[in-house]
Every structure is written in C-alpha cells, then in structure tokens.
Amino acid sequence: MRRPSVSVLVMIGSSPRPLCPRPGRGENNTYVCSVSYRGSGRHYVPRFSMSAPSLRNALVSAAAAAALVVPAVAHADAPPGTVVATRPATSAEGVTGAATVQYVTYRTQNSLNQPATAGALVYTPPGAAPAGGWPVVAWEHGTVGVAENCAPSLAGLGDDTYPTLISTWLAHGYAVVAPDYIGLGTPGPHAYLDGHAEGNATVDAVRAAHGTTPGLSTRWAVVGHSQGGQAALFTASEASSRAPELDFRGTATYAPGASVVDLMLLVGRPGLPDVLSPDMKAYGVYALLGLSAARPDFDLNSYLTPYGQQVLARIRPLCLDAAVTALDGVDIAAMFARPLAEGDFEAIARPVMDVPTSGYDRPILIAQGDADTDVPAPLVYNLVVQLYAHGVNPDVHNYVADDHETILTTARSTVDTYLDTILHATGDTTSTGSAGAGSSVSAAGSAAGLSSAGSGSADAGLESTALSAG
Known part of the structure; x- marks a missing residue:
C-alpha cells in the first residue's frame, strides 16, 4: 500500500x-x-x-x-533570560496545589558563555498574588541522565518525593521555577555537572519566568538535591551578579554533589577493584560524558580503552534507571587506558565541576545524611571545610541515619523553615553563607567527616543578626 x-x-x-x-x-x-x-x-x-x-x-x-x-521568537544572540516560547505543561507531574503550570523555553549561556536554549517548568500557587508578588523558589533536580528525553519536563519528576517538595512550597505561597538544564528537554548535549552552565540556566530561568508569569516577586531562593545541590551552590555564587535586578536571598541543598573531581581521580584508573555500586558507576560515566560536552576540545578518548568508549556510547542515550541497570557488572577499571590523574584531566575538570569555595553573598544551608552512598558524607564535609577556610559559613545539618533519598523527607521541615526565614526577611540580607547562629557540624568535626549533631532539627538557629523575619 x-x-x-x-x-x-x-x-x-x-x-x-x-x-x-x-x-x-x-x-x-x-x-x-x-x-x-x-x-x-x-x-x-x-x-x-x-x-x-x-x-x-x-x-x-x-x-x-x-x-x-509561541511569543516573538528570540534571536540566537538575544540576552540571557529572553523568552523563546511558552506552552501549558501537559500535566503538573504529580504536583498538587498549583494554580497554573507552564513550560518556558528561554535563552541562556553555557559555561563558555556561548548562547544556548534551556527550558523550565513554572508553577504558581492558588489565589491572588500578595502585595509585592509571590516569592520564587528555584528547584534544581538531581541526576536524570544526559539525553534530551531524560528531562523532568518530559520524563516526569520521578517518585512522589520531588512533587511533594514543590507542592509544599506552593502551599507556603511560593511560585516554583524548575529548570531542566541545558541539553535536557532542549537540543543537547547536556554537560552533566557543568556547574556554571547549570547556574546560568537557573538564574536565567527565574528571569524568564518574570517575563511570562504575572505576580512574581523579585525575591527568590534556590534549592537543589544531588546534582541539583551542586548546581544550587554554583547558582548561589553568581546569582546576585548575574541578575542584579532580582533579589536573591539564599540557597538550600540536600546532599550536594561535592568533591566530584577528587573522587574521579581516585577511581578513574586501570586496576581498580570492582567496588563501585551501579549507581556510582552511572554518575561516573555521566560525569565523563558531561566533561566532554562542556569542553569539546578535551581528548577524553585518550584516557579510555576501546571498551571504555563503547560503554560511554552505550550509556549516553540512557536515562538514569536504565543506565544503572546497564552498568551492573561493567568493569570500570577496564574502561581506562591510563589514570585520570595523568595529563590535563584535573586542570580541565576542576573549573567545570568543583563547587566554588568563595564568592557567596547570601546564606547557605546544607543537609546531608551520613548513610548516603550516592554522595558519601565525607565528600560533602570536605567541601564544608574548604568553605570555612575561605570565610564562608554555611549552616550544615547532618542526619545520622538518612541516605540520599530519605534526607529529602527528614530535612524538609528544616529547609522549609529556612526558606520562610530568608524569603520573608527584612533588612540587610547580605551574608557570607550562614543564615544561622551556628552550624550543626563544626569545622573541626567536618574535617574528620565524623561530627554529628543528631537529627539536625529545624531549631538550630535559622536567624542571624542580619535577618529578621517579617
């Protein structure tokens, strides 16, 4: 026929x-x-x-x-934050309490300051906006993959944990902007763990939301988990300078991806015993793909065996769950022709993936579970020590029994109280990172990666002398 x-x-x-x-x-x-x-x-x-x-x-x-x-089409060299198109979202993706949900594509920049397009979901709470508008929470999601179709706006927000967070913020009267990141939901590649690209996409998503959504306040904060926790810290380091027209108030992170390059230098070598979980293998393979996307001139193949190149090609189109399954039994050591510690890998990777240890001007909260095997607590506490050494004083709450997923539930009330404090504060909101009188993990304890403050409850002192709830 x-x-x-x-x-x-x-x-x-x-x-x-x-x-x-x-x-x-x-x-x-x-x-x-x-x-x-x-x-x-x-x-x-x-x-x-x-x-x-x-x-x-x-x-x-x-x-x-x-x-x-589709509004007026943005030219390729339009300023970051310029709206390209909007459409109603196909569903709220399990989120309850949203009056409106729309998907916005907008112009942004990668970490080389080259123009790019990204997309974000924008949720608004019910009812009329208050005087001054709804404060905005930017939500940065965890690892989903590096293929375009892995974007949360296309593949969904996962189980009910992420939707519950967004629903809670809507109930608190906040609008929520949830970026996919460059290369997820829009033509790729997605440069996984390229922190400046993630930060640019997040700041510019909030800018774009103000161009399409009536009733938004200029006050905003960022929250992230895992990859999104790393992204949130990059966002925090540039938010005030990148978008001075907005009133950035602070950052909260759950189990932020930290000390990534240190870990890759340790495990990225021939002869490594097969001790990594399939999840950790997936993060590592995505990180290699992400660095290659972020820095196309970097000769990644010079570090890989033909087997390693085949593994990367096989994993590239797979979203996280499928990648974890595919990597079960893969010999990571056999992927490497030489250690990542040789050559220029470290010099290229650190500016892309290492969380900044200075440049913050607003409060930071870090929630970490000691039972986390996806982002092991010592990696996060190593970052905390570096932050303290550079004069940044985050509120760090550690949870002895919590892992990478349960931390989202256990620490939620702490994070929500923190958001209520910084988003409704009056007076000087400038800070070197701390929104509280004291951290749940001391600098000395963090250095050992062993200090515990028990449950990390929300009464750990969330107001500083520079912030007064209003």
Missing part, C-alpha cells in the same frame, strides 16, 4: 514552510510526524491512525495551537 501524500504548509515568519512533508510509516497503518520550526525546538505529534485528509487537518490544528503559545 502506498503512503498517502501529505504536505502541509504553515506560515512561519513571512514564508510558508512544509510542516510535515514526509510523515513516517508506523505500525498498524499509523503515521508519525516530527514538527519543527525556527526558534521553537522540536515538537512531536504522537502516533495516530487516520486517513490522509484527517492527518492534514490534524497537522494544521497542531500548527495553529503551537502558534498560539
């Missing part, structure tokens, strides 16, 4: 362009069409079964609907 001839022209700018000149043939007489037009990325029409005239009508309707949600 011959494929029906379908060619639909749609006006984009001043010229008609074919919307779907060659629909693909699917199973059971279905047709698949990839719809694209300048400035909006790729839009997909799901599989469907219909005649050629019906297909033509459906495509025209899809084009008309897309045109309704």
Whole structure:
C-alpha cells in the first residue's frame, strides 16, 4: 500500500514552510510526524491512525495551537533570560496545589558563555498574588541522565518525593521555577555537572519566568538535591551578579554533589577493584560524558580503552534507571587506558565541576545524611571545610541515619523553615553563607567527616543578626 501524500504548509515568519512533508510509516497503518520550526525546538505529534485528509487537518490544528503559545521568537544572540516560547505543561507531574503550570523555553549561556536554549517548568500557587508578588523558589533536580528525553519536563519528576517538595512550597505561597538544564528537554548535549552552565540556566530561568508569569516577586531562593545541590551552590555564587535586578536571598541543598573531581581521580584508573555500586558507576560515566560536552576540545578518548568508549556510547542515550541497570557488572577499571590523574584531566575538570569555595553573598544551608552512598558524607564535609577556610559559613545539618533519598523527607521541615526565614526577611540580607547562629557540624568535626549533631532539627538557629523575619 502506498503512503498517502501529505504536505502541509504553515506560515512561519513571512514564508510558508512544509510542516510535515514526509510523515513516517508506523505500525498498524499509523503515521508519525516530527514538527519543527525556527526558534521553537522540536515538537512531536504522537502516533495516530487516520486517513490522509484527517492527518492534514490534524497537522494544521497542531500548527495553529503551537502558534498560539509561541511569543516573538528570540534571536540566537538575544540576552540571557529572553523568552523563546511558552506552552501549558501537559500535566503538573504529580504536583498538587498549583494554580497554573507552564513550560518556558528561554535563552541562556553555557559555561563558555556561548548562547544556548534551556527550558523550565513554572508553577504558581492558588489565589491572588500578595502585595509585592509571590516569592520564587528555584528547584534544581538531581541526576536524570544526559539525553534530551531524560528531562523532568518530559520524563516526569520521578517518585512522589520531588512533587511533594514543590507542592509544599506552593502551599507556603511560593511560585516554583524548575529548570531542566541545558541539553535536557532542549537540543543537547547536556554537560552533566557543568556547574556554571547549570547556574546560568537557573538564574536565567527565574528571569524568564518574570517575563511570562504575572505576580512574581523579585525575591527568590534556590534549592537543589544531588546534582541539583551542586548546581544550587554554583547558582548561589553568581546569582546576585548575574541578575542584579532580582533579589536573591539564599540557597538550600540536600546532599550536594561535592568533591566530584577528587573522587574521579581516585577511581578513574586501570586496576581498580570492582567496588563501585551501579549507581556510582552511572554518575561516573555521566560525569565523563558531561566533561566532554562542556569542553569539546578535551581528548577524553585518550584516557579510555576501546571498551571504555563503547560503554560511554552505550550509556549516553540512557536515562538514569536504565543506565544503572546497564552498568551492573561493567568493569570500570577496564574502561581506562591510563589514570585520570595523568595529563590535563584535573586542570580541565576542576573549573567545570568543583563547587566554588568563595564568592557567596547570601546564606547557605546544607543537609546531608551520613548513610548516603550516592554522595558519601565525607565528600560533602570536605567541601564544608574548604568553605570555612575561605570565610564562608554555611549552616550544615547532618542526619545520622538518612541516605540520599530519605534526607529529602527528614530535612524538609528544616529547609522549609529556612526558606520562610530568608524569603520573608527584612533588612540587610547580605551574608557570607550562614543564615544561622551556628552550624550543626563544626569545622573541626567536618574535617574528620565524623561530627554529628543528631537529627539536625529545624531549631538550630535559622536567624542571624542580619535577618529578621517579617
């Protein structure tokens, strides 16, 4: 049977362009069409079964609907934070209590200050905005993968833990901006753990949200978990200078990815016993792929055996759960032709992935579980020691029995109290990192990675003399 001839022209700018000149043939007489037009990325029409005239009508309707949600197309060199397009989100992804949810694509920059496009979900709480607008919480998610389709806006927010966090902030009267990061949900590659790219995308997402969403306050804070915790600290180091028109108030992180390069130097070598969990293997492979994406001139293959190159190629398109499964039984040591400690790996990787230890001007809270095997506590406490050494004084709350996931539930009330404090504070909000009178982990204890303050409860002193709740 011959494929029906379908060619639909749609006006984009001043010229008609074919919307779907060659629909693909699917199973059971279905047709698949990839719809694209300048400035909006790729839009997909799901599989469907219909005649050629019906297909033509459906495509025209899809084009008309897309045109309704695309504002003035941003030029490639438009300033960071410029909106490219908006559309209603397909669902709230398990989040309850959102009055509106929209997906915004916007212009940003990677860590080489090259222009890029990223996307973010924007949630608003119910009711009328208060005087001054809803304060904004920027949410930076944990590891999902490096392929475009792994984006939370496309693949979902995971189990109910992340949606619960967002729902709680909405109930507190905050709007939430949840960036995907560059290369997730938009054309890649995604430079995993490229902190400055993540920070740029987050600051610019908040800027873009102000351009599309009425009722937002200029006051905002950032919260992140795992990869997102590392991203949140990079965001904090540049938020005030990158977007001085906004009123950045501070940062909270759950189990932030820390001391990443130190760990890679330790385990990235031939002859390593097979002691890494499949999850840690996935993070390591993603980190190698991320560095290669962040610094395309870096010769990663010079460190890899042919087997290692095959592993990276196999994992690149897989999202986290599938990657973890695929890496079970993979011999990481056999991937390396020489140690990462040789050559220029360290010099290239540290500026990309190592969390800044100075440059902060707002409060920081770090919540870490001692039972965490994804981001082991000593790696985070090593970062804390470096922060203290550079005059940054975060509030650090450690939880003896919590792991990488349970920390999100156990520490939630502490983080929420902290957010309420900094987002409703009056007076001088400038800080060298601490929003509290004391940290739950002392600098000396952090150096050993052993200090414990028990449960890390929310009464650890969240107000400093520079902050007064209002």
